[in-house]
Amino acid sequence: MLTKTQLADLLAEFGEPAYRGTQILDWIYKKRAQSWDEMTNLPESLRVALAERYPLRPLKHTLTKGSKDTTRKFLLELSDGRYVETVLIPASPALYGESSDRHTLCVSSQVGCAYGCKFCASGLDGFTRNLSAGEIVSQIILAEELSGEKVNNLVFMGMGEPLANFKNLCEALEIITSDWGLKIGARRITVSTSGLVPQIRKLAELPQQIRLAISLHGPDDVTRDKIMPVNRKFPVAELFDALRVWNSKKNQKITLEYILIDGINAGVEQAGVLARRAASIKAKVNLIPYNTVDGLEWVRPSDANCKRFKSVLSKAGISATLRLEKGHDIDAACGQLRLKKEKGAL
Ligand code: SAH
Ligand code: SF4
Numbered sequence: 001m002l003t004k005t006q007l008a009d010l011l012a013e014f015g016e017p018a019y020r021g022t023q024i025l026d027w028i029y030k031k032r033a034q035s036w037d038e039m040t041n042l043p044e045s046l047r048v049a050l051a052e053r054y055p056l057r058p059l060k061h062t063l064t065k066g067s068k069d070t071t072r073k074f075l076l077e078l079s080d081g082r083y084v085e086t087v088l089i090p091a092s093p094a095l096y097g098e099s100s101d102r103h104t105l106c107v108s109s110q111v112g113c114a115y116g117c118k119f120c121a122s123g124l125d126g127f128t129r130n131l132s133a134g135e136i137v138s139q140i141i142l143a144e145e146l147s148g149e150k151v152n153n154l155v156f157m158g159m160g161e162p163l164a165n166f167k168n169l170c171e172a173l174e175i176i177t178s179d180w181g182l183k184i185g186a187r188r189i190t191v192s193t194s195g196l197v198p199q200i201r202k203l204a205e206l207p208q209q210i211r212l213a214i215s216l217h218g219p220d221d222v223t224r225d226k227i228m229p230v231n232r233k234f235p236v237a238e239l240f241d242a243l244r245v246w247n248s249k250k251n252q253k254i255t256l257e258y259i260l261i262d263g264i265n266a267g268v269e270q271a272g273v274l275a276r277r278a279a280s281i282k283a284k285v286n287l288i289p290y291n292t293v294d295g296l297e298w299v300r301p302s303d304a305n306c307k308r309f310k311s312v313l314s315k316a317g318i319s320a321t322l323r324l325e326k327g328h329d330i331d332a333a334c335g336q337l338r339l340k341k342e343k344g345a346l
Pocket of ligand 2: 113114115116117120121122125158159160161194215
């Protein structure tokens with residue numbers, strides 16, 4: 001999948017006139033052509049040359065879990081036989097927005113993940129490879145085709161660490177937000193990161209007003225070190241310095257993601273520290289009771305404990321949501337479905 005500039009360069013290389021670029025972008029992103037052959041207003045020689053270099057459909061749908069009106073998870077096969085997953089969450093007012101006509105898609109950015117957070121299925125088997133911009137964008141196109149719905153809210157919260165795949169992420173964001181591309185408003189796109197400080201600073205420089213979510217999961221270094229190895233490289237204080245830079249460039253609130261894990265990070269004192277941290281950068285907090293992962297020992301706290309944690313934040317004036325979970329029964333935590341497939345359980 002190509003950006004406007006890449007396509008223009010390619011057409012110049014082929015000695016084709018520039019207006020072909022507009023025709024091709026229209027076929028790919030508006031008419032959603034399934035193959036280069038469909039582009040009947042292009043010369044055949046050009047179609048053949050393009051088909052040799054750029055597969056239009058780099059992903060193959062393998063499996064859907066869930067049903068219409070509920071969270072649906074699509075398992076997609078890449079051309080090298082690997083798998084990624086993408087999750088469609090219908091009407092989700094509690095997630096990153098207020099309106100209830102949202103169709104939120106949660107996309108993957110890598111196969112596996114190198115960051116090895118101790119609670120996460122995506123990191124269990126380590127990192128395999130980055131997804132190309134085309135493979136990222138194709139998740140959206142396929143999810144729209146499979147569901148018949150227009151994706152109007154996008155979160156980079158599937159498998160992988162998007163900021164570790166920075167170049168492809170930026171290319172994908174260009175295709176997704178441009179008028180000639182998928183035309184999804186930047187304000188409806190959230191990039192989630194475990195806290196890669198240099199890349200957060202770089203992302204803050206992008207002109208688009210995308211949103212940022214931080215997988216915090218621990219409000220201090222002692223707690224965070226236990227579950228997120230990335231914290232040794234970029235400790236909490238450094239992370240928050242970068243978030244202040246982000247705030248100086250963007251005018252949307254940062255979201256702090258906080259999984260509640262029993263006996264690890266769900267204490268009342270930790271809630272107090274989290275409240276102070278959130279206040280210091282005017283962030284909102286998204287609390288997520290831990291979703292059990294096969295092979296990992298962590299468990300979620302009781303509902304009462306989760307509510308108590310939230311009330312500490314609310315009393316401190318922090319806007320916090322306790323996510324009523326969708327998709328728990330379909331292995332919705334990132335990476336779980338792919339792991340099952342690769343281990344032969346599906
Ligand atoms: N690597 C990025 C993007 C992936 S987001 C990041 O970590 O932010 C995936 C989100 O799901 C993260 O907030 C992650 O912490 C969360 N997550 C991972 N395992 C989970 C589990 N078992 N239950 C609930 N949430 C989980
Ligand atoms: Fe990677 Fe994010 Fe999972 Fe951590 S939480 S292992 S960074 S996908």
